[in-house]
Amino acid sequence: MIKRILVFALCISLLFAVSFSVHNYFITDSLSFELWQVYLYHAVATVIVYASMEGVSYALPSQAGxxxxVLMFVKLGVFVLIFNTAIFEKEQLSQADKFGLVLPLFLFLTAEAVAVAKLLNSK
Incomplete structure (x- = not known):
């Protein structure tokens, strides 16, 4: 269990480094928030969700789904609370701001969903 969590955390760290670097390279406009903070939040939250799913699937395998x-809703709720000013401060977000918020969400959500599906199918 610990080994799977560490391997997943390493993969997420690699995804964080590569995707943030590429995204930051292609940004030409200034954003209303710090892009690295959005990526860091999603990376850390993804590792926490996966580690929690490891524990739940071990203790209560029938309730893991x-x-x-629940963890997805909590993750998105905490994201909105933390980045409240970046999301709701402006009347209209620019296209770069929208991509800066949505792209990391879908990247890390996809990685997390694949890992959790693999975990739940193995039990």
Missing amino acids: YSYL
């Missing part, structure tokens, strides 16, 4: 749904 429900706990994943």
Whole structure:
């Protein structure tokens, strides 16, 4: 269990480094928030969700799917609370701001969903 969590954390760290570097390279406009903070939040939250799913699938394998749904809502709620000013401060977000918020979400959500699906199918 610990080995799988560490391997997943290493993969997420690699995804963070590569995707942030590429995204930051292609940005030409200034954003209303720090891009590295958005990427860091999603990377850390993804590792926390996966580690929690490892624990839940070990202790209560029949309830793992429900706990994943709850963790997704908590993750998105905490994101909105932390980045409240960046999202709701401006009346209209620029296209670069929208991509800066949505792209990391989908990248890390996809990685997390694949890992959790693999975990739940193995149990």
